[in-house]
Amino acid sequence: MRIRFITHGPDHPLIAATAALLTPRHQVDVVDPALSSQPSGRVDVCLLKARTPSALDLAQSYEAQGAVVLNSAAATALCQDRTEMDRLARSAGLPFAATRTVADLARLTAEGDLPYPLVVKSRHSRRDDLVARVDDIAALRELSRTWPHEPVVVQEFARNGGWDHKLWVIGDDVFAGLRRSELAVADTGPTLPLTEADLPDGWAELARAVGSVFALDVYGVDVVETVGGAPLIVDINAFPGMRGQTGPPRALAALALRAGTPPGLGRPVR
Template sequence: MKKKPRIGILGTAKGSHVQALAISLQGLGAEVILVDPKRMTSYLPEPRTVRCERDGSSETMGDLDALVVRSLPGGSLEQVIYRVNVLHRLENLGLKVINSAGLIEKTVDKFYTSALLAEAGLPVPRTVVTERFDEAMEAVRKLGTVVVKPVFGSLGKGMICIDDLDIAHRVFRALELGRYIYYVQEFLPSGNEDFRLFVVGDQVVSAMRRRGLNWKTNIACGSTAEKYRPEPAIAQLAIRTAKILHADYVGVDILVSGGMPYIIEANGIPGWAGLQSVTEVNLADVLAKYVLREIKTI
């Protein structure tokens, strides 16, 4: 009898994407093990011994066939670094991790993502990233209207648009008190819309147009989703983004301003609830099939 592939999902049972992916994997004949990212314990020098507690028992993670990362919660610097380094260790032990620790490190940091894409020649907005108040103020003078974003963040939380130097002064002084980095990006008018493309492997499997009530187009901020068939040039930008970042799957946000496309963000643990509402493709099924193909079980 053929052995069932054993697929771990890093996340909790409360997560809707975790639930959907678990159902899809089980429907394809896999055994699913939920791994709480806060309950991983490493033992050294014993080989392959990263264990996770679940349902009163424990699981040796090195014995899984693959691990899909669906949650990597925040915490102290030590906690976050440890959780990522557990993924690195599991990869070193030969476990297929989707997405890889390296990819997550690249995409959790907006500066790192934008820098990698810009250096590869892909179009990104003009951006200034600094720890210096005076340099941040100079960026507003040079760029005009800007969007100030947290380097770590999602769902549009914490982003503000600034078009006044006095407001910039107040905002930047407040950020200075919290010892934050200034991530200052030129504002690109786009008619309050942009596009999210969902790339799995080397294909755009689905896409949506997001229309906002204002410049923020995140679904979490009240934007609406519409079905969208991306033009070849837009699709290729998303695919190139995935290749440059070495992503198994990724959500790529692109806006068009002045007739030119710009990559705004790449999400290494992308949600797909909004996208699923406007596509006939079962995105959890697509991802589950990709995972099993990667470990050569289908």
């Protein structure tokens, strides 16, 4: 089978470990969309790790050739727009943090009386984007000076224990970790590994439901446990890095083989 990774980081641990599992029996390579804007040869499966416009364009080209792309370019793009993410999640009944969109922080500051604390995020998810807790008007004005033209989304801060549950899904496999929230501390520290059995009842099923709603095969769901124990989804990411986890490379290799193999044929990863 011909399998290609679309990524800006070929040495990423998840990519390198997955490629090592697949290489003995399959043709595996990596393409950097910043260096190659057009498909090079036909492939059966593409694993879309990058999320830049050039990466999405390249993935669409492979889709047009008939390759299976995980995740699709459309699903990856949707997860970069937090306004659309909120719309789809809440229309599907997922417990997603109520979100509204503001053109820029100056307009938000001009609104006056706001229900602090707030969580302010860049509307468009990307590396080093804006994610901040804002406790008062002074902090909001300071943020506005730093990010004067940034389109943002605004959420009311949900009281919680200060920990983010990181749920990662590859196909039907759920992996998890616990990390201090970046809204609670300056240094989040390491992500503590969890098993699916460590999660509260129903959380793994909730994570899998996100994939069905967003047409994702490889993704992350950030969940906080609110006062009273209810889960609240605060972000969804297409193809996260899943660092510090031992199971994802094998699950990802198996998913790639399932995606590229006609039904009825065996495709174990050994």
